[in-house]
Amino acid sequence: MSETDLPSRRQSLRGIDFDDNVVVLSFSIARKLYKCPGCYEYIAVGSEHVLVRYFEPDGNTFYQHWHRDCTRTIVRELRGTEKVAPGFERPAGRRRRLPRTR
Numbered sequence: 001m002s003e004t005d006l007p008s009r010r011q012s013l014r015g016i017d018f019d020d021n022v023v024v025l026s027f028s029i030a031r032k033l034y035k036c037p038g039c040y041e042y043i044a045v046g047s048e049h050v051l052v053r054y055f056e057p058d059g060n061t062f063y064q065h066w067h068r069d070c071t072r073t074i075v076r077e078l079r080g081t082e083k084v085a086p087g088f089e090r091p092a093g094r095r096r097r098l099p100r101t102r
């Protein structure tokens with residue numbers, strides 16, 4: 001995987017992981033101190049990094065902040081990876097309504 005295949009200002013990446021989550025990786029600038037889940041080191045304020053968002057099949061969403069290089073391990077495990085324009089990363093047609101409880 002080459003450097004251009006990591007998220008940049010111009011493009012985000014979207015793929016599906018082993019748990020069928022849609023994973024979106026997008027370029028970001030740290031506005032506060034984050035801790036990277038990949039290496040447990042800090043991401044300095046103001047530094048370029050990757051925002052990783054998970055859209056779970058049940059409709060839940062969560063996100064993490066990663067170092068760019070550390071996301072290579074994520075990207076390697078994704079399938080159907082495609083490049084998407086920043087701002088249009090949200091997966092379409094996968095949002096399920098939560099079951100209504102009465």
Ligand SMILES: [Zn+2]
Pocket residue numbers: 036037038039040041066067070
């Ligand atoms: Zn890291």
